Amino acid sequence: MTSPSDIAQQFATFLPHCKALNMRMDMLEPSQAIMSMPYDKRLIGDPETGVIHGGAVSALMDTCGGASVFMHPENAGASVTLDLRIDYMRPAKPGERIYAESYCFHATRTVAFVRVTAWAGDKKDEMVATATGAFSFKHKTKGRA
């Protein structure tokens, strides 16, 4: 049988946009996910500094958020992003791999809420960005509202 984590693993490799950004699934636990993508010159948003465009980071955080929703123990279907707010703390150091870690901290019958943090390289305590998001959700046991 295909487990949720088998399916979530495919987020990074099968979804065309994730593949284009070379995303990788690094960790999957109930309601949690860590994903990353390598530094890539094609993704530079500021030619003066070589820093990756915020949009590429938001694609990683959105995907990671979706993966953590998918890994929620009560998840019974596919989710779409309803809203995502990203705060940018500092530029991701050029050349460093970018990581995102998401936690789906609450799910109702219809909505799941996530918190995501992003960092570069091994500097997990130096946040590049944080995000909060809401995803559509299908609850296994609570049924439809």
Added chain:
Amino acid sequence: MRKKPEPMQVIKERRDGALLRLVEAIPYINFMGITFQRRGDELTATMNYTDMLIGNPALPAIHGGATAAFLETAAIIELAWADIWAKMEMERLSGAEIAALPLPKLPKTIDFTTDYLSIGHPRDVYARARINRSGRRYASVHVEAWQDNRSKLVAQATGHFLMPSKNG
């Protein structure tokens, strides 16, 4: 005596040249297949459809992250363009003078909130940004994206940006 106005073609070439120079300097815009059309000072951004924009192959639908990235790009270019436009039109710079200027420093995103209103179909997406506030330090920009129908939005977003300091 009043100066004769410039031929329209000269004005258009100068303005389009300045826009293209800005957009082509940013690798990510090219990677995403985003282009800009100009009418006077108004910009419309297009995210030209390619398969790599897909997030959900089953539907299929454009990746929400790609949509957010597109809206953020439209907002940043709108801000940078407003600055270039002001220089170009107020200071009456020629095409050659503009081409000789260093590229403007880009505004930095402080926060960006995307509101997903409907599924992004596998087609081109359009966006227009409106600068709601632009101060010396901070700017607030609202962006709307649509596909077939201008009044049926795919997504909208609001972002705050840190403006580059004027004296370097």
